[in-house]
Amino acid sequence: MLQFPLQVDRSKRIQQSIAFWVARGIAMIIIGILFLILFFIFKRGIGVLSWEFLTEMPLDGMTKGGILPAIIGTLYLVLLSMLIAFPVGVLSGIYVNEYAKDGSLKRFVKVMTNNLAGIPSIVFGLFGMALFVNQLGFGASILAGSLTLALLALPLIIRTTEESLKSVDDTFRHASYALGASKLYTIRKVVLPIAFPNIITGLILSIGRVSGETAPILFTVAAYFLPKLPQSIMDQAMALPYHLYVISTSGTDIQSSRPIAYGTAVILILIVLIVNLIANYLRNYFSKKVKMK
Numbered sequence: 001m002l003q004f005p006l007q008v009d010r011s012k013r014i015q016q017s018i019a020f021w022v023a024r025g026i027a028m029i030i031i032g033i034l035f036l037i038l039f040f041i042f043k044r045g046i047g048v049l050s051w052e053f054l055t056e057m058p059l060d061g062m063t064k065g066g067i068l069p070a071i072i073g074t075l076y077l078v079l080l081s082m083l084i085a086f087p088v089g090v091l092s093g094i095y096v097n098e099y100a101k102d103g104s105l106k107r108f109v110k111v112m113t114n115n116l117a118g119i120p121s122i123v124f125g126l127f128g129m130a131l132f133v134n135q136l137g138f139g140a141s142i143l144a145g146s147l148t149l150a151l152l153a154l155p156l157i158i159r160t161t162e163e164s165l166k167s168v169d170d171t172f173r174h175a176s177y178a179l180g181a182s183k184l185y186t187i188r189k190v191v192l193p194i195a196f197p198n199i200i201t202g203l204i205l206s207i208g209r210v211s212g213e214t215a216p217i218l219f220t221v222a223a224y225f226l227p228k229l230p231q232s233i234m235d236q237a238m239a240l241p242y243h244l245y246v247i248s249t250s251g252t253d254i255q256s257s258r259p260i261a262y263g264t265a266v267i268l269i270l271i272v273l274i275v276n277l278i279a280n281y282l283r284n285y286f287s288k289k290v291k292m293k
Contacts, residue, residue, distance in 0.1 A: 041265050048263030057227035062247050063256040065227075067264055072229055073142070073237030074271065077217065080146035080233065081210050085153040086203055092154070093161025093199075098187055117155035122215040124152045129219035142233040145221025152216055153206035160202025164195035193289070200283035204276050211272045214241040240268040 056066030096113075100106045128148030138144040168191050176186040214222075222242035230237045244264045247257040 038269070041262060041269065044259070045262030045264075045266035048259045049266065053260075053263060054267070058225065059227070061253065062225060062243070062260065063253050067238075067240070067243060067260070067267065069226055069229055070238040070240045070243040070264065071267060071271070073221075074211065074240040074268070076142050076230065076233070076237060077145050077149060077221065077239055078207060078211055078271075078275065080142065081149035081153060082203065082207060084146060085150035085157055085206065088150070089154050089157025089202070090161050090199060093158045093165065094187060094192070096158070097162045097165040098183070098191070113155050113158050117159065120215075121152060121213050122218075124148055125216040125219045127151070128216060133220055138234070140219075140221055140223075140236045142221055142230060142235060142237050145217045145237075145239075146233070148216045148220045149210045149213065152213065153210055156206050156209070157199075157202045160205070161195075161199050164198035164202075165191060167198065168194045193286070197283045197287040200279055200286065204279040204283070207275050207279060208272055211268065211275070212241055214245050217242055240264055240271070244268065 053066045054071065055068050057068060058070075059065030096106065096109055100109065125148060128144060128151070132138045132144035132147050133140055138147075172190050172194065173186055176190045177183075181189070217239050221237055222239050223236045224246055226236060226238050244261055247264070248254070248261045
């Protein structure tokens with residue numbers, strides 16, 4: 001940890017200390033609010049959790065039974081959307097940072113990528129319905145929903161990949177070229193392994209966003225009440241975020257289904273947490289491999 005030089009003026013040391021404590025105080029407040037929200041949800045939802053709640057179909061207009069179709073549907077959507085978005089996003093980031101020449105085209109791509117990241121998710125949902133559901137004829141299906149969620153996650157993965165590659169010191173590239181390696185070999189064997197732990201961060205953030213989005217799946221895949229498991233990616237499916245929204249706002253008996261809503265929220269949080277822990281493990285694993293080399 002860097003130490004503040006002792007010879008620096010006393011007033012500047014006081015200013016530095018005040019800024020440090022203000023920053024620490026804000027961080028602690030934010031963390032405290034996060035834990036307060038989690039405590040509020042877990043306190044009301046933990047009593048609902050049981051093996052039957054996780055493995056049974058919803059019953060009586062979703063006022064009884066379990067949420068198995070919504071869990072399976074959410075896992076389908078998260079995994080398939082990441083299988084589509086991650087390779088496409090990483091390859092796009094590699095092209096922008098390593099191959100595209102500086103100029104108006106590169107600046108235009110960057111600006112459009114940033115703009116895409118700021119578009120409301122409901123717009124992605126309408127676009128997904130127009131293109132995948134209606135124009136390409138996929139119908140309301142897991143495939144249409146996953147493609148829409150993949151579009152939503154792409155800007156974040158592209159920008160994270162680009163920044164990760166940019167952070168790799170050019171001396172690694174120059175050393176590789178000096179040994180006679182091609183540009184493709186240098187990227188594949190030298191640059192990408194160093195940047196990969198940071199690229200995984202983009203994957204983690206994307207999983208978190210995709211898991212909780214309701215608007216993009218509203219028009220493309222989510223079913224109000226579907227007490228059966230999807231048999232293929234062309235089937236419609238229930239999803240935890242939409243299930244939570246429905247039973248909280250427009251269910252057949254909102255008061256009776258309130259505990260199920262909190263239980264669903266707990267399961268959604270736990271799924272995101274578990275997937276993030278797996279992604280964090282992968283990031284640490286690749287970081288150690290880079291350090292060992």
